């Protein structure tokens with residue numbers, strides 16, 4: 001039982017460490033006179049119960065409840081929130097009474113939640129969201145190798161992008177020289193991915209307990225074209241719609257979002273999970289979306305409305321990264337307790353025996369501390385999985401035979417990506433090292449820290465190729 005406990009906690013501990021900020025964000029002691037915090041107390045209630053119908057992309061009743069500014073803006077019957085005046089705030093009258101009008105068709109808010117909203121308005125409805133950090137002009141200086149949260153190759157084989165701390169490092173995929181540092185990326189990057197046409201790099205993350213961030217960078221000139229803040233917690237797990245116009249993502253606020261790649265606006269938003277949404281993947285040519293959460297469920301959603309169609313899995317583990325297997329309607333997820341799992345992304349046959357797991361296809365290598373990342377080769381024949389304590393293996397999806405084990409990792413791997421030809425696999429993680437292996441031999445081609453560590457301020461960075 002002890003061992004099982006250790007296994008269960010391994011991955012959770014890693015994430016708790018990674019997201020220490022999120023874990024620590026709790027309200028002050030109840031009943032003490034500290035003012036109600038919008039970002040920590042009010043926003044999570046609205047996000048959970050209201051914003052699925054009241055965000056800029058879908059403002060029912062002309063009401064957008066996603067920011068303090070929009071809460072103060074007049075709707076059809078006045079502003080939802082009038083500072084200092086609970087009696088005049090439509091937001092409150094809508095959620096009070098024996099049969100509250102809002103949330104429409106949902107379970108009424110608890111008396112405590114209504115009291116929090118009431119007190120916040122009475123105290124002046126202040127916005128305590130910390131201001132966005134200014135755009136840096138100098139690259140960060142690292143005292144130790146940074147955690148590398150994500151990695152991706154562009155489909156045309158020209159670029160490799162790696163997430164650092166508050167920046168993204170871009171390499172020429174042939175010479176492996178670093179050609180760019182994209183400054184002003186989210187402080188914590190959870191995921192990054194090139195668009196299907198290779199012209200845009202999407203970067204996702206944020207500041208735990210403060211804000212979620214989606215950015216798009218045009219590869220030509222490496223200009224940032226989108227910086228969008230959504231919600232008040234980290235955004236996690238991203239997938240480009242096959243037509244390249246939008247991006248789906250999950251988040252620590254238990255919300256699945258679809259955001260425009262043109263301007264970052266939220267096109268759809270749904271609170272369909274009861275815990276962090278760690279991964280998403282489009283299926284059925286972008287008509288449907290699969291989302292996976294720490295609540296152990298893999299859910300099939302309608303691609304436009306994000307309405308829940310079905311829960312795909314029956315047994316399972318906390319769901320980490322989710323990926324579609326190329327050329328199929330199958331999705332895999334990294335299981336937080338033991339291994340990666342593969343499922344058919346269909347709605348479950350309704351006649352199925354409830355004791356079975358009819359969409360389950362197979363699972364892959366067992367990792368003592370849980371699986372932390374996965375990636376399919378472009379032809380969908382191989383799956384690479386990473387796990388804790390530290391390791392990466394590549395297996396055949398059909399049959400599950402081992403292709404190769406990649407040695408040398410000394411810390412948990414969060415980023416895994418095959419290049420477009422399936423000839424190279426990049427790995428990155430806690431160690432701060434970017435490794436590239438040849439496939440299927442598993443020969444180590446590159447192994448290095450992608451930034452200068454301990455560089456004296458003002459000192460040159462000799463290794464940086466200043467390509468333009």
Ligand code: HEC
Nearest residue numbers: 049050053060061063075076077080090091094102103104
């Ligand atoms: C399932 C969708 C849905 C959810 C969830 C929802 N609303 Fe609404 N809301 C609506 C619709 C639709 C309207 C337009 C008026 C109507 O049809 O009742 C509306 C209108 C409103 C209005 C404007 C009322 C007016 O008279 O102008 C407010 C304020 C409001 N909602 C607050 C909330 C709050 C607060 C929550 C969460 C506790 C919430 N809503 C959750 C659908 C929703």
